[in-house]
Amino acid sequence: MVVKTLVENTSIDEGLAAEHGLSLYIETKKHRILFDLGSSDLFFKNAKVLGVDIAKVDVLIISHGHYDHGGGLATFLQENSIAKIYVQERAFGKYYSKLPNGALVPIGLPEEFKDNERIVWVAEKLIIDDELSLFSKVEGRELFSKSNESLLKGEGDKVISDDFRHEQNLIIDEDDQTLLIAGCAHNGIVNIVKHYLTLRDKAPDYIIGGFHLTNPSYGTNEDFATIKGIASYLNSTKSKYYTCHCTGLEPYRQLKELMGDKIDYIATGSVLKF
Numbered sequence: 471m472v473v474k475t476l477v478e479n480t481s482i483d484e485g486l487a488a489e490h491g492l493s494l495y496i497e498t499k500k501h502r503i504l505f506d507l508g509s510s511d512l513f514f515k516n517a518k519v520l521g522v523d524i525a526k527v528d529v530l531i532i533s534h535g536h537y538d539h540g541g542g543l544a545t546f547l548q549e550n551s552i553a554k555i556y557v558q559e560r561a562f563g564k565y566y567s568k569l570p571n572g573a574l575v576p577i578g579l580p581e582e583f584k585d586n587e588r589i590v591w592v593a594e595k596l597i598i599d600d601e602l603s604l605f606s607k608v609e610g611r612e613l614f615s616k617s618n619e620s621l622l623k624g625e626g627d628k629v630i631s632d633d634f635r636h637e638q639n640l641i642i643d644e645d646d647q648t649l650l651i652a653g654c655a656h657n658g659i660v661n662i663v664k665h666y667l668t669l670r671d672k673a674p675d676y677i678i679g680g681f682h683l684t685n686p687s688y689g690t691n692e693d694f695a696t697i698k699g700i701a702s703y704l705n706s707t708k709s710k711y712y713t714c715h716c717t718g719l720e721p722y723r724q725l726k727e728l729m730g731d732k733i734d735y736i737a738t739g740s741v742l743k744f
Contacts (some may be wrong), residue, residue: 481738483738483739491507493507494506494515498601502529507546530546566621566735608639613700652680696727712733
């Protein structure tokens, strides 16, 4: 299994641009997968540099209903005609970010694509095949990030706190290795791992995802007590972690001090082989 980071907030290669967003390309024995699409068409531009043919992708997973994970959908549909697109059934809702001045900024997916015939709607969980499965409905709120407080959703004529029911997570099984991918872990990486353990009898070998421990609009990071609690739980599992995107560089630095070799950071251009 190979994982190439097409888009992340930072880059390790001057030939690859970065943006606020996430897009991962995963190649298994059976599939060519895209997990998220970043904010724009940058995933496609970087894919060319990294030798990834977007036209051959056969599975697209959109992790949740925010533009920085599905903003490249128009480009994907233009460049790829074969992939099924797996979207949580709430992902095309109305989602907002509340700025410090009180303004609400729409951050949802491009609504013009919600009726595309290639979309497969996913409810609580879905087994795609013996390699791929999806789950959502993570309900725990242990070590929940305060950075989520500025994220809202539309419900009828009201705007209320987002419950992140639109977030889904991908499990990949190949040979004797299991990889769990969580886009932003808005529901909390600890809660996601604990929910995974209600579905499986052992922790995944590897976990990739943003942990949403920073809020760029407010210039704030999660408090150290929460980060320490997260690190303590993750250290208690047998998984190796790779984080990125919405974790934030300072929270990552703190996690790295607490977790050592158990956690690393992936940026645009990073390649992992499992």
